[in-house]
Amino acid sequence: DGGITQSPKYLFRKEGQNVTLSCEQNLNHDAMYWYRQDPGQGLRLIYYSQIVNDFQKGDIAEGYSVSREKKESFPLTVTSAQKNPTAFYLCASSPNRELSGNTIYFGEGSWLTVV
């Protein structure tokens, strides 16, 4: 089945550790995104990538890093510099980056908790 797969579903991080959230899509979409959702809030954009080997910061990129070495993969690393990382993280993708009106589709999300 085509879709966006995020792993792990639940992740616990100790203070000072870096952790990486995986996002893989087999939809042949050009663009991929990472969003963060806090309780009672909408989604906020962390990073996005419109093409392989290229990515841009979103609204809340501080303390996060990404890579886009393959079209189907867009992993997000939450670094120790992110002071409040506990949140729900959603990966998304959309077709042809030139067509901004294309719908953005989401994965099932990953919960990150700092312990």
Added chain:
Amino acid sequence: AQTVTQSQPEMSVQEAETVTLSCTYDTSESDYYLFWYKQPPSRQMILVIRQEAYKQQNATENRFSVNFQKAAKSFSLKISDSQLGDAAMYFCAYRSAWGGSQGNLIFGKGTKLSVKP
């Protein structure tokens, strides 16, 4: 910068009845797209309906329809014949027609819909 406002944090509807969720937005652009996403307890964001700003006709998808008022910058979602499975958070979102960072989704804070049997 564009903003999206959902003024109803929570709504409730009786099963089989109709409910309308409100959304307003602010933009200086003339070309853009609007979306309603549903987020059930599983937390996955599911597209409900989309509207192109250049189209005057309101979008419909089965029991879901929108009332798009471009001049008023209003984009409400009507759910007819409400079902228990409609219970979820509903997010209104805006996307510029321009590419690059302007083409990213801007979300409202959501409306929690409860459906009573």
